[in-house]
Amino acid sequence: MLSHLLQNILSSLNPARIGKAAPLRGRRVTAMAKKGKASQGRWRNPGRIWGLAMVASLALNLTLVVVLVVFLYKDHSGGLGTCAAGAAKESKVAAAAPPLVQDKEDMAAGQEIAVSATSGTRPVSKDSVINLDHGDPTMFESFWRWMGDRGSIVIPAWQTMSYFSDVTNVCWFLEPEFAQEVRRLHNLIGNAVTQDRYIVVGTGSTQLFQAALYALSPSDASEPISVVSAVPYYSSYPAVTGYLRSGLFRWAGDAYTYKGDKYIELVCSPNNPDGSIREAVLNSEAGRTIHDLAYYWPQYTPISSPADHDIMLFTVSKSTGHAGTRLGWAMVKDKDVAKKMVKFIELNTIGVSKDSQLRAAKILKVVSDGYELPNTENTSKLFDYGRRLMTMRWEKLREAVKASGIFSLPEFPSSTCKFTGERTVTNPAFAWLKCEKEGIEDCESFLRSHGMLTRSGRHFGVEPKYVRVSMLDRDETFELLIERLSSLN
Amino acid sequence: MLSHLLQNILSSLNPARIGKAAPLRGRRVTAMAKKGKASQGRWRNPGRIWGLAMVASLALNLTLVVVLVVFLYKDHSGGLGTCAAGAAKESKVAAAAPPLVQDKEDMAAGQEIAVSATSGTRPVSKDSVINLDHGDPTMFESFWRWMGDRGSIVIPAWQTMSYFSDVTNVCWFLEPEFAQEVRRLHNLIGNAVTQDRYIVVGTGSTQLFQAALYALSPSDASEPISVVSAVPYYSSYPAVTGYLRSGLFRWAGDAYTYKGDKYIELVCSPNNPDGSIREAVLNSEAGRTIHDLAYYWPQYTPISSPADHDIMLFTVSKSTGHAGTRLGWAMVKDKDVAKKMVKFIELNTIGVSKDSQLRAAKILKVVSDGYELPNTENTSKLFDYGRRLMTMRWEKLREAVKASGIFSLPEFPSSTCKFTGERTVTNPAFAWLKCEKEGIEDCESFLRSHGMLTRSGRHFGVEPKYVRVSMLDRDETFELLIERLSSLN
Structure with a gap:
């Protein structure tokens, strides 16, 4: 079972498996291998010190250019943009009998983070309690692992001390x-x-x-x-x-x-x-x-x-x-x-x-x-990666909710995204799940008894039939959520 | 003047020149000279292209540094040409008697940081307003530059995302x-x-x-x-x-x-x-x-x-x-x-x-x-470096105060430091300076009129005859402080 989980984890680290980007993976590995060879060749000739000096010098150039650009930028000014509040009509959720303001405050202050032994960790077995109470965005880790060193920073000890x-x-x-x-x-x-x-x-x-x-x-x-x-x-x-x-x-x-x-x-x-x-x-x-x-x-x-x-x-x-x-x-x-x-x-x-x-x-x-930048692979586009993953997850969640027959989820209208040019719906970072089954008044307790930690509607000013479920956790946690929700009835 | 400053800056980057560490400097310089020779030897090997690239890169660095310095100078010269103009930028108003608690609160809340055009920067000329209002600990920069890459960190984009x-x-x-x-x-x-x-x-x-x-x-x-x-x-x-x-x-x-x-x-x-x-x-x-x-x-x-x-x-x-x-x-x-x-x-x-x-x-x-770690050079010991520098600065400050004859400073008893094993006095991060001269009730205003920004005793709950002066700024700022204090009377 553990090895199965490990496999899941490893495969989840490869964003190329999401959607159409898979073929690019091979190309990237080859390019990197070539780079490795080339630099090995270079190491022998001019010696390490020159390579380092050159890199240092170029880095200094780059820093100075950035600083200069910032200086120049400060002089630049333009006119005000036009006001265009882009928001559709929102859907009001019924509030049955929210508790009093003071109660809510105390409750929220006491339970806001609710750090448990499972916070931020991967499930260690199929039976693990999974924590979807926080919006810990660990799902993006796979993307950044895939990007390798491109997002790394080096900070020398003498920098930005003031x-x-x-x-x-x-x-x-x-x-x-x-x-x-x-x-x-x-x-x-x-x-x-x-x-x-x-x-x-x-x-x-x-x-x-x-x-x-x-x-x-x-x-x-x-x-x-x-x-x-x-x-x-x-x-x-x-x-x-x-x-x-x-x-x-x-x-x-x-x-x-x-x-x-x-x-x-x-x-x-x-x-x-x-x-x-x-x-x-x-x-x-x-x-x-x-x-x-x-x-x-x-x-x-x-x-x-x-x-x-x-x-x-x-x-x-x-x-x-x-x-x-x-x-x-x-x-x-x-x-x-x-x-x-x-x-x-x-x-x-x-x-x-x-x-x-x-x-x-x-x-x-x-x-x-x-x-x-020109010629960038699809797998290096964060928002494309994120959208593909969120779309896939929401489809799975809606199927699982349908299979169980005891929950409902909000529906969202579709519209054209001015950034992607595609017609899409909202795929929120949280699922706002409602227990529709008779007899279940406290959805958070119900899910907790099935090994899923979520946040009760009470914290959001509404009835406890609602819970908030994070959609941003790692793949293996999300898969367990889908399995468990599907099996409830 | 600029070249003089540049020299000052460069020399201040070498912590070895402080106190007894001097002998080590020679050793280190020799090692560096050797390194230089070795790399000169390598010059011939890697071929013209590396040499040219290096020269081009260094030339670009130099150009950018010059352009930046000109920019910085231009930016600040308007406000800092004379002490009076620089002082006028600061909006602190003199008050003779210490105000009531509530006034003090408002005052402090409004002026706690008092960011001015000189905050965090090096003085660009002998006449620059120097800012010793904050305890910005830039004096330690030299130590960390000296330590080179030893304190650097690399953080990959996928690390510590949770x-x-x-x-x-x-x-x-x-x-x-x-x-x-x-x-x-x-x-x-x-x-x-x-x-x-x-x-x-x-x-x-x-x-x-x-x-x-x-x-x-x-x-x-x-x-x-x-x-x-x-x-x-x-x-x-x-x-x-x-x-x-x-x-x-x-x-x-x-x-x-x-x-x-x-x-x-x-x-x-x-x-x-x-x-x-x-x-x-x-x-x-x-x-x-x-x-x-x-x-x-x-x-x-x-x-x-x-x-x-x-x-x-x-x-x-x-x-x-x-x-x-x-x-x-x-x-x-x-x-x-x-x-x-x-x-x-x-x-x-x-x-x-x-x-x-x-x-x-x-x-x-x-x-x-x-x-x-065994065999560590003296120059790699932060607290030794800090103590030597603070001791030197306090000696200079006490001399300058004595020379002026118009201030007093607190005295501290000596005792044995259980860490160093040596008998020493306290060398505080701030000098708590008192104007003893008759007619000067507001020491902060007095010093400001001589191009030194400090923090009035009023903010610390006492009379404005006192000011707090940072002892942690860079060498060239501290030297200007000493020069100016010595020349007052």
């Missing part, structure tokens, strides 16, 4: 090469307006979310501003808003039932947990919005147009799969808001890891290169 | 190899008890400080717990405690004047800003302490014994100089406190950059190796 990255920037701890690759990627994908936007880098989008709350809260108000989001909302929102009992902002629950004209509304689109495409529910002059666009990437949803909101949050966790790097970025329209977000991060962590920024810059570069 | 590092650990996002090197280094130096202690990793010790406040605050109290520290206290404490107006804890100022038996006392030792060795001022069953030991390392102070407090905070910023890596660690006695600190970091940033942890693990390893 607190400061670029004091001429509003965000003084933002590494210029990371900012450059962020703009390049958004322009390639067409999922966000980048012109005349301030980039604020954060220790994951969770830190940026708090920075945005801090920036949008009036500092002179007599009581904290209300923070709301339409149900089902991301389970972290109440916990992260409430854990310090801030006098600046407080969690106020479902946006649909909120009364008042001063608020901060959180809009997650595609939505975590249910994958719906969303727009703000409330509308008031005094209201403010934060758009969490962690999942607005082509592997999850058709890209309808460049998003153009006041504050947009993104993260490498969900775009490229690098959750452990803890890196996110905000695209911010207003300079004063950007400045206040930067102030929050100064006070919270005195900036953001330069190592993570350098690594993410390289990762994003490799992703863009995969599309922009 | 949120989780080790779910069997209380701190599930702590990389095991980082934890191992932390324990190894403390055991080597003898500055902290490691046995039966939980390690909690944080995005710098600033995040850990907040995690500790969260962990020590009673969750059922009707009002926030008071957070105090003896004057002069670190200027970030009020700002970081207060910026979110938490209902769990609130800044309550000077520990000496605090009345009550419930509190959290912050003890920084050696103290930022004044370098004094400290113990808790308050004593109550219900009181809690957090020990900030960022500067309890042999380059700053004799190590008297392994510190053994409930919560001890450390950071790579001040121990090895890697401020940009944003990495700190807490040594925690109580498991429940450690768990609550971990919960804070979960909610605040969902863990800590794995890239920073891998890098810090390597850096700490190289530091310990420098002492524990």
Whole structure:
């Protein structure tokens, strides 16, 4: 059984087996072998030191060119892009009897991460408990293994030792090469307006979310501003808003039932947990919005147009799969808001890891290169890989759910993705599963008793008949999920 | 002038010129000369094309460096041409009498970092404004350049992608190899008890400080717990405690004047800003302490014994100089406190950059190796390097202060360092300078008018006759400081 699993794991490391890319594998190996020979030949002649000196010199050239380009880039400015909020009508999920706000807060704060012995690990046998509670994006590991050294970074001990990255920037701890690759990627994908936007880098989008709350809260108000989001909302929102009992902002629950004209509304689109495409529910002059666009990437949803909101949050966790790097970025329209977000991060962590920024810059570069460099193999295109895998997984999940006859899943309309040019549906990072069978009120407990850890609807402000199931785990975990769901009835 | 500066910069990159290490320099230079000859021999072999390519690459490097320097110079010369213009950029306003607690909080929150055009940069001319406001530990850069590739890390794109590092650990996002090197280094130096202690990793010790406040605050109290520290206290404490107006804890100022038996006392030792060795001022069953030991390392102070407090905070910023890596660690006695600190970091940033942890693990390893591996050169011992440099700088500073006749500095008793075995005094990371001259009430403004940015005593809870001056900047900045202080009277 173990050897079977091992085989599964090994084969899962080869993205070429997904979809049509298989034939390219052979070609790549040959090319690499040739390269190896060539460099062996070169080693003997000029000697190691010259090779190294040359590489070092070229690397210095490259660094200097990048630094220069950044300098030149700073002088460049252009006009504002047009506003085109690209969002379809979202589907509201019924909320039966959500618990009280305070209960929800305590519950969420206590259980948000729920680290168990199975978190982040591979199942060791067919009977293992599988953990699909978190959105740990380990499915992308296969892609990056396949890419080999292309995404590697080297950081010498003397590099980026200072607190400061670029004091001429509003965000003084933002590494210029990371900012450059962020703009390049958004322009390639067409999922966000980048012109005349301030980039604020954060220790994951969770830190940026708090920075945005801090920036949008009036500092002179007599009581904290209300923070709301339409149900089902991301389970972290109440916990992260409430854990310090801030006098600046407080969690106020479902946006649909909120009364008042001063608020901060959180809009997650595609939505975590249910994958719906969303727009703000409330509308008031005094209201403010934060758009969490962690999942607005082509592997999850058709890209309808460049998003153009006041504050947009993104993260490498969900775009490229690098959750452990803890890196996110905000695209911010207003300079004063950007400045206040930067102030929050100064006070919270005195900036953001330069190592993570350098690594993410390289990762994003490799992703863009995969599309922009000539003659790139299909297997080097991250979003193509992601979309193929997500489409396959959703097909399998829908079959398994149908076979069991006791669950239901949301349906999504299809539309044309402006990035791929293809007509596709949303394939969310989470399955929002509902137990339809009579007698099962608590779907999370039911699935847990069958060895599957998921997150109850209660954490998302709705009834416990719903659970959120991660679709981003490794192949062998996902296969076990499909097997088990199919066998339930 | 530029060539003079360039020479300065190049010479500052060689740590061997500090203190007694000079003889080693000769040895090393000879070795390098030999290497040079050997490679000259190789010049003839590899053929013209390599020579030409190398020359072309080096020429391009040189061109780019020149262009960059011109750019940098152009960018800054406008603001920094004269001291007055540079000073005008800074918006700090002089205040004669120390303001009230609330004012101080707002002030500190607004100006804590005070990023100016000179932050983190080298002075471009003899007249440049020099920024000694922050404790940016750039002086360590020379050491790490000298160490070459020894501290470099390579991170492949597929590594540490998961949120989780080790779910069997209380701190599930702590990389095991980082934890191992932390324990190894403390055991080597003898500055902290490691046995039966939980390690909690944080995005710098600033995040850990907040995690500790969260962990020590009673969750059922009707009002926030008071957070105090003896004057002069670190200027970030009020700002970081207060910026979110938490209902769990609130800044309550000077520990000496605090009345009550419930509190959290912050003890920084050696103290930022004044370098004094400290113990808790308050004593109550219900009181809690957090020990900030960022500067309890042999380059700053004799190590008297392994510190053994409930919560001890450390950071790579001040121990090895890697401020940009944003990495700190807490040594925690109580498991429940450690768990609550971990919960804070979960909610605040969902863990800590794995890239920073891998890098810090390597850096700490190289530091310990420098002492524990046989036949290591003296120049590879970080703390020896740091102590020699700090001793030299403090001697120069005391001479300059004496020459001017208008300042005073704290004096420190000498004692035997259990790590080095030598009798030494404290050489703090900051100079706590007092203007003794009549008529100068605001020392920070006075120094600013002479092109030196420092941090006023007001931010530390005391009178503006005091300023804090960073002793950790690069050589050329420090030399300018000495020149200017000596010439004042």
